[in-house]
Amino acid sequence: MTSIELDIWRGEWGLASVDSECLKVLTYMKFIGVPVRVRESNNPFFTPKGRLPVMRDGRTVLTNFEEVIEHLKTLHYSTDVHLNTKQAAEASAFTQYLSEKLLPAYQYAWWVDEKNYAELTRPTYAKALRIPFNFYYPSSYQTAAKEMIDALYGEHTDLREIEKTIYSEAEKCLKTLSDRLGESEYFFGNRPSSFDATVFAYLAPLVKAPFPNATLANHVKGIANLTRFVARINQKNFRHVTDEYNRQNAKKQTTGTQSEREAANFPHQTRNKLLAALFAAVAMTGYAVANGMFQDLKDYEHAQDYNEMFENDEDDN
Known part of the structure; x- marks a missing residue:
C-alpha cells in the first residue's frame, strides 16, 4: 500500500491544493486513511491527460475520481460502506446535481470570469508551473472551461446573462445542500462519504481563495453551515496545512x-x-x-x- 503516489497541484491560502479535482481525491484518501505519498507537481506534461491529479499504484495509473474510488475499493478502502441503499442513491443523485448546477458556476468563477482569471487563476497556476508550461496550461484550461460553458449556455449571447443564469442555478444548489446538511457534521450521518469529499472540493476554494470578483464566493461564505462544514474538514484532515498557513500569515x-x-x-x-x-x-x-x-x-x-x-x-x- 505504501507504493501509492498522488501528484497534485500545489496548495495556497490554507488549502492542500488549489485545484478542486486534486482536492477531491486527496480529501477522499484522507477520509479513508490510505497510506499515500503526496507530491506537488509543477509539470502535468507527462500525465496521461495533461491534467492533475494522477494516482499511481504500481502499474495502475488513474486520473478520474470515480476510478480512484473503485480502485481503492479493491484494496478494501472505502468511505461509503456505511451508506444504506437509500443513502447511496441519494448521494448519487446529489453528485449529479452538483455536476449540473455547481460545477459550471465553479468553472465560470475560476476560468471564464476575465477579472478572476487574470488576477487570480492564471497567476496561481502559472506560479506552480515551469517555463514554458506556465504560458500554455492556464490558457488551455480556460479554453476547455469556456467550451463547457458554451455547450451548456450557448443559446445566450450576452456573457452577463450567462453569468447571472449560472450563478442563480448555483445559489439554488447551495441552498439545497445547506438544507440537506442542516446541523449535521456530514451529509450522511456522522461519518464522511465520497460525497462529502466532493462538496468540500468545490466549496473550499470558493471560501479560501481571494477572488477579485467574489459573487459566487460571497454567496457560499454567507451560508453558515456550509462554511463550518469546510472549516471542520480542513481542520480535521489538513491541520498541518492550515497551521503552517496561519503561522506564515502571522x-x-x-x-x-x-x-x-x-x-x-x-x-x-x-x-x-x-x-x-x-x-x-x-x-x-x-x-x-x-x-x-x-x-x-x-x-x-x-x-x-x-x-x-x-x-x-x-x-x-
Whole structure:
C-alpha cells in the first residue's frame, strides 16, 4: 500500500491544493486513511491527460475520481460502506446535481470570469508551473472551461446573462445542500462519504481563495453551515496545512506591523536627531563663549589682518 503516489497541484491560502479535482481525491484518501505519498507537481506534461491529479499504484495509473474510488475499493478502502441503499442513491443523485448546477458556476468563477482569471487563476497556476508550461496550461484550461460553458449556455449571447443564469442555478444548489446538511457534521450521518469529499472540493476554494470578483464566493461564505462544514474538514484532515498557513500569515503581519511602525516613527526619529544635533551645537557654542574661545579667535583674526597689512607694506617698499 505504501507504493501509492498522488501528484497534485500545489496548495495556497490554507488549502492542500488549489485545484478542486486534486482536492477531491486527496480529501477522499484522507477520509479513508490510505497510506499515500503526496507530491506537488509543477509539470502535468507527462500525465496521461495533461491534467492533475494522477494516482499511481504500481502499474495502475488513474486520473478520474470515480476510478480512484473503485480502485481503492479493491484494496478494501472505502468511505461509503456505511451508506444504506437509500443513502447511496441519494448521494448519487446529489453528485449529479452538483455536476449540473455547481460545477459550471465553479468553472465560470475560476476560468471564464476575465477579472478572476487574470488576477487570480492564471497567476496561481502559472506560479506552480515551469517555463514554458506556465504560458500554455492556464490558457488551455480556460479554453476547455469556456467550451463547457458554451455547450451548456450557448443559446445566450450576452456573457452577463450567462453569468447571472449560472450563478442563480448555483445559489439554488447551495441552498439545497445547506438544507440537506442542516446541523449535521456530514451529509450522511456522522461519518464522511465520497460525497462529502466532493462538496468540500468545490466549496473550499470558493471560501479560501481571494477572488477579485467574489459573487459566487460571497454567496457560499454567507451560508453558515456550509462554511463550518469546510472549516471542520480542513481542520480535521489538513491541520498541518492550515497551521503552517496561519503561522506564515502571522509572521507576515508581524513583519508588516514592524515595518509600519518603523515607517511611522521615521519622521519622529529624524526630528529627534535634528533636535539632538541642534542642542549639541548650542551647548558647544555656550561652552566656547564661556571659555573665551571666541575672543581668542577674534584676536587671532585681527592678528592675521595686521600681518597681511605689514606684508603688503613691505612689498610696497
